[in-house]
Amino acid sequence: MQDEIIKHTKKIYSEMNNKKHSFKEKVKEILTEILIIVFAVSLSIWLHSWSEEKHQQKDAQKFLMGLKGDLQNDISNLENTKKLLSKTQKQIDFVLYLTPKKIDSIEANHKEINSGTNFINTLINNGSYEGFKSSGKINTIENQKVRNKILSYYQQTIPQIAIVEVSYERLISRYVDLLISGKEDEDINTTVLKKKTKIVLSGLSKFTQYSQEPYQNAIKEAREIIKEIEAEEAK
Numbered sequence: 001m002q003d004e005i006i007k008h009t010k011k012i013y014s015e016m017n018n019k020k021h022s023f024k025e026k027v028k029e030i031l032t033e034i035l036i037i038v039f040a041v042s043l044s045i046w047l048h049s050w051s052e053e054k055h056q057q058k059d060a061q062k063f064l065m066g067l068k069g070d071l072q073n074d075i076s077n078l079e080n081t082k083k084l085l086s087k088t089q090k091q092i093d094f095v096l097y098l099t100p101k102k103i104d105s106i107e108a109n110h111k112e113i114n115s116g117t118n119f120i121n122t123l124i125n126n127g128s129y130e131g132f133k134s135s136g137k138i139n140t141i142e143n144q145k146v147r148n149k150i151l152s153y154y155q156q157t158i159p160q161i162a163i164v165e166v167s168y169e170r171l172i173s174r175y176v177d178l179l180i181s182g183k184e185d186e187d188i189n190t191t192v193l194k195k196k197t198k199i200v201l202s203g204l205s206k207f208t209q210y211s212q213e214p215y216q217n218a219i220k221e222a223r224e225i226i227k228e229i230e231a232e233e234a235k
Contacts, residue, residue, distance in 0.1 A: 060140045063132045064229045067150070070125035071222040078161075078222070081122045082215040085168075089208035091116030095192050096201040103189045113189060116204075117176050120165055122215075129154050146228045153221045161218055164211045171207055175200050 091114045098113070106113060129150070132138060141147040178197045191197055 057140065057142070059137060060142070063128065063137070064141070064146070064232065066128050068226050068229050070128055071226050073123075073125050075219050075222050077123050078215050078219050081120050082212050082219070084118055084120055085208050085212050085215070088116050088118045089205060089212075091118075092201055092205045092208060096198065096205055098189070098192060100193065103193070107189070113192075115175075115179060115192065117172060117179070119172060120168060122161060122165065124158055124161070126154055126158065143228070143232055146225065146232065149221065149225050149228060153218070153225060157214070157218045157221055160214045164214055168207065168211060171200070171204050175204060 095113065095115055103113070133154075138147065138151070141150070175197075178194075178200060179191055181191075192201070
């Protein structure tokens with residue numbers, strides 16, 4: 001393309017110095033060459049833009065295919081955490097309402113009390129998203145609905161999960177501290193009957209109950225994104 005432009009530019013220069021042509025003929029020839037150059041440049045720009053757009057679309061499609069796998073892994077991890085929170089809530093509630101009589105009965109049957117000291121740390125597969133976003137390519141996802149759902153999931157929903165887990169860690173760590181801070185010869189079952197422990201357990205019970213909702217919302221959003229991606233693939 002560059003060679004063509006140079007060739008027609010030389011023709012313009014040559015025509016300007018052509019003594020055989022009249023001024024009118026020169027203008028006609030020069031305008032013709034200029035139009036050819038303008039058309040060539042415009043065509044080159046259009047072809048470059050078209051090629052770039054196609055390349056971006058392929059990158060976006062590749063990203064969405066990989067993202068679908070990331071989200072499927074997220075769903076599995078989120079479901080596991082939600083189940084653990086539900087299990088912890090039941091364990092905490094059991095300990096919360098323990099009485100000396102119940103403890104004596106449990107010990108008489110040689111059973112152990114699960115104190116519900118479970119820690120959580122949900123792995124979110126956001127590497128592909130962060131890389132695609134930092135490269136400035138997020139807007140190459142043409143389907144605005146899909147793009148908005150992806151942004152909402154990673155910028156709003158997942159950060160809420162992180163906040164939940166930080167708060168949970170603080171509460172459960174406080175609970176563990178109370179359990180291990182009893183007297184050396186004190187049975188742990190005695191520690192859980194203390195008023196201070198009951199207060200922490202009460203807070204944990206409510207927290208584990210209400211904190212399951214953000215996980216369910218995240219799971220729902222991840223499934224919706226996968227559904228939208230699959231709909232795009234089917235087109």
